[in-house]
Structures are given as C-alpha cells and as structure tokens.
Amino acid sequence: MKYEGTTYRPPPEADSLLLQVTVGCAHNRCRFCAMYRDVQFRPVPLAQIEADIEEAWGINPRAERIFLVNGDALVLPTQALEAIAGKIHKRFTECRTISMYASIRNIRAKSDRELAALKALGVDDLYVGVESGWDRVLARIDKGHTAAEAERQLARLNQAGINHVANLMLGVAGQCSGQANARRTADFINRTGPGVIWVGTLAIFEGTELHADMVAGRFVPATELEILEEEKALIDAIELDDVRFYGVHPTNTVRISGRLPQDKTKMIAAIDAGIETFGPETLSTAFSRTSL
C-alpha cells in the first residue's frame, strides 16, 4: 500500500481499511490546521488506487469498512468516486461502508442525484468539519463555509440518507466566547441532526495562522475551565432525540462519551468531576497542546 504524506483517520475508523485517494486537503486553509501543510493537494491516480486495492485484498479480503484517506476525499469528482467504489466492491464483496472526510464545499459541489448515487454505492458516515455553528468563528478560522451554507448542505446529505459525523472543536471561539459558541453550535446541531457528534479541543500549532494570531494578541485562547464549561453548555443545549456524543479526542482534558439525551446528566457530572480533580488554579490557564 502506498501512502504519501501523513495519514489521518478519525479514531472510530481504527479498524477500517485505509485507502489513500488524495494527497493532502483541497482547502488547506483553516487557520488552526497544520495537518497537510507539507504536501500539495492532488488526487491519487486510479491505477495506484487499483494496485492498493489488490494489495489490501490480499491481506484482508473480508474488510467490511473502508476509509478513504486524506483531508477531504469527497472533493473527488463523483465519476472518480464511483470508479473507486466500483473497484472496491469488485474485490471486497463484504464491504458495506465507504467513509471519508468531507467538507461542506465538497457536498455543495455534488448534485442530489450524485449524492444518491454515492449512497447507493455504500458511501456513508461522512466526517464533516463543522467545528462551530457561529459565523464569526467560522470566518475567523477560514473554514470555507458559513453556518447557513453548512445547514443547507447537511440537509441535502440527510435527504440522500447519508449519515454524517459532526466534528466540533471546543475552545475555537477563544477566551470569553465559549458559552456563546456552545449555544450557537448546539442550535446548529439541533437543526442539522448528525448521527454522531465528535468533539475535540483546539490545539494551536506553530506555523499556523492561528498561532501567529495568538502571538500577535489577535486571538486569546480560552482557559481550560472555560473549555470544560463550554462542553457542558453544549451537551446541555443539545435536544436531539437519539445521538451519540463522543468527547474522547486525545486533545480533550476530560474524556466522556454517551448517548443523548439519556446520558446528559451523567456526562455533565463527569466533566464536573474532572473540574474538581484538576482544581480551579490549574484550570485557570490555557493548556498547550502540541499533538493531535
């Protein structure tokens, strides 16, 4: 199998077969993101993907789930994704799901018919970098979409029957804005109905624009206490009927997970217990995170 650049995959895809279909991320502009700065975006040639499928099939012919690497694989034209899915199904007869990272812009570029065709080929569980439901934050991090646009495109995904995982980022609004961000993001989540909510915490890496903003005083990171209070407010304000909530990202100080609404009280209590364990003095600073 040939992998170029660093390979990223969501933690829930730990057991999936990873098939690289693009190098890097087509957007590559989010001001906090250092993941693909060292590579130029390009699609992987189909011949290489085919060779990788053959090799992977020789190792694990019964793979049921395949994750397409890298940053926003849904950017590939539908025809290319259909060709890849066709080759996957030809070899991996037990494969049920083909998942990948997807941006709101990637979804917007696909027609309803194309989304339905991809769903029919097993494309599902798209990991979407929602990050926040607040336009001010989205603009500041150069996410490449507005909340209204994201809402429209996620509604189209829902309509096509494609499940999505909403990736959210605690602390991304900066100091003194955690509560407002939690309210707006929960409202957004309530309107867009993801199948899964996945929550990480902002890490500020050297070399990113956000790091430069922080050094110049244009961005002041939230304290750890504010981040944990933001997560509590977010959980509290989510009103979906049945949604899995994972706050177990390695960047999170307190790891929690559960199903909403039934585990709401339990998860908030777990964060409160974490706050008590760390204590107000420790949590009054902004923690430095250097790895994902």
Ligand code: SF4
């Ligand atoms: S879309 Fe994702 S991978 Fe691409 S720059 Fe933004 S956060 Fe990074």
